[in-house]
Amino acid sequence: xxxxxxxxxxxxxxxxxxxxxxxxxxxxxxxxxxxxxxxxxxxxxxxxxxxxxxxxxxxxxxxxxxxxxxxxxxxxxxxxxxxxxxxxxxxxxxxxxxxxxxxxxxxxxxxxxxxx
Amino acid sequence: xxxxxxxxxxxxxxxxxxxxxxxxxxxxxxxxxxxxxxxxxxxxxxxxxxxxxxxxxxxxxxxxxxxxxxxxxxxxxxxxxxxxxxxxxxxxxxxxxxxxxxxxxxxxxxxxxxxxxxxxxxxxxxxxxxxxxxxxxxxx
Ligand SMILES: Nc1ncnc2c1ncn2[C@@H]1O[C@H](COP(=O)(O)OP(=O)(O)O)[C@@H](O)[C@H]1O
Ligand SMILES: [Mg+2]
Numbered sequence: 001x002x003x004x005x006x007x008x009x010x011x012x013x014x015x016x017x018x019x020x021x022x023x024x025x026x027x028x029x030x031x032x033x034x035x036x037x038x039x040x041x042x043x044x045x046x047x048x049x050x051x052x053x054x055x056x057x058x059x060x061x062x063x064x065x066x067x068x069x070x071x072x073x074x075x076x077x078x079x080x081x082x083x084x085x086x087x088x089x090x091x092x093x094x095x096x097x098x099x100x101x102x103x104x105x106x107x108x109x110x111x112x113x114x115x116x
Numbered sequence: 117x118x119x120x121x122x123x124x125x126x127x128x129x130x131x132x133x134x135x136x137x138x139x140x141x142x143x144x145x146x147x148x149x150x151x152x153x154x155x156x157x158x159x160x161x162x163x164x165x166x167x168x169x170x171x172x173x174x175x176x177x178x179x180x181x182x183x184x185x186x187x188x189x190x191x192x193x194x195x196x197x198x199x200x201x202x203x204x205x206x207x208x209x210x211x212x213x214x215x216x217x218x219x220x221x222x223x224x225x226x227x228x229x230x231x232x233x234x235x236x237x238x239x240x241x242x243x244x245x246x247x248x249x250x251x252x253x254x255x256x
Pocket of ligand 1: 035169170173174194196197198199205206210211212213222223224225226227228229248
């Protein structure tokens with residue numbers, strides 16, 4: 001699935017990374033716990049989170065996450081956007097909550113990582 | 117060793133928003149050096165967790181990173197409160213982090229386990245009232 005498809009499915013606003021929307025995403029993770037993300041996320045992932053702070057961007061950077069989706073209409077600050085741009089990270093913001101967001105992506109064929 | 121690059125970072129203890137700057141810098145340097153992505157990811161995760169711990173538990177500290185052609189060696193030293201029971205601290209899920217830190221996405225008690233999991237060598241020494249030293253190595 002491409003980031004553009006994710007954006008359409010979640011009817012999300014693009015906060016930054018407009019030029020990177022055709023990138024492929026292989027796996028997804030929905031979490032507000034950054035240590036869990038650091039422990040389990042695999043390559044070329046999209047991270048859905050309600051945690052809207054610079055550490056969400058940093059975590060995405062460390063894990064080479066390609067796209068961050070803020071659920072429940074959360075929007076990044078200017079500093080966060082700058083940090084994301086430096087790291088070629090796409091940020092989307094959707095009005096949907098975490099559960100329906102994950103559900104919609106799953107329904108459209110995107111899968112998460114394996115069991116622990 | 118002649119081929120080693122040594123980098124030193126001061127991790128500020130009072131500013132959670134800046135936590136991760138040192139790890140980010142190392143990650144970029146390793147990328148420029150053409151180090152294999154899997155090794156970079158292991159360094160990034162273990163160092164980032166260590167950096168976060170310095171900020172949330174120890175009022176900051178110093179990180180010294182040595183990059184050689186074979187590996188990355190990370191030494192994290194702080195003069196925070198120290199850890200009374202290291203084996204308890206190493207358990208997945210154990211955390212003394214306050215509620216506000218949890219609200220920031222950390223404090224799930226996975227930091228030390230992650231550091232051990234992603235580094236090839238891991239050791240931790242700590243003395244209550246003196247500080248904590250974590251030593252990690254990732255081989256290419
Ligand atoms: N540098 C440190 N200084 C003092 N205590 C620490 C330090 N690092 C870890 N700890 C202690 O070990 C516990 C577990 O650490 P960790 O696994 O990283 O989980 P978390 O940071 O989410 O609490 C911490 O809650 C804290 O009590
Ligand atoms: Mg921790």
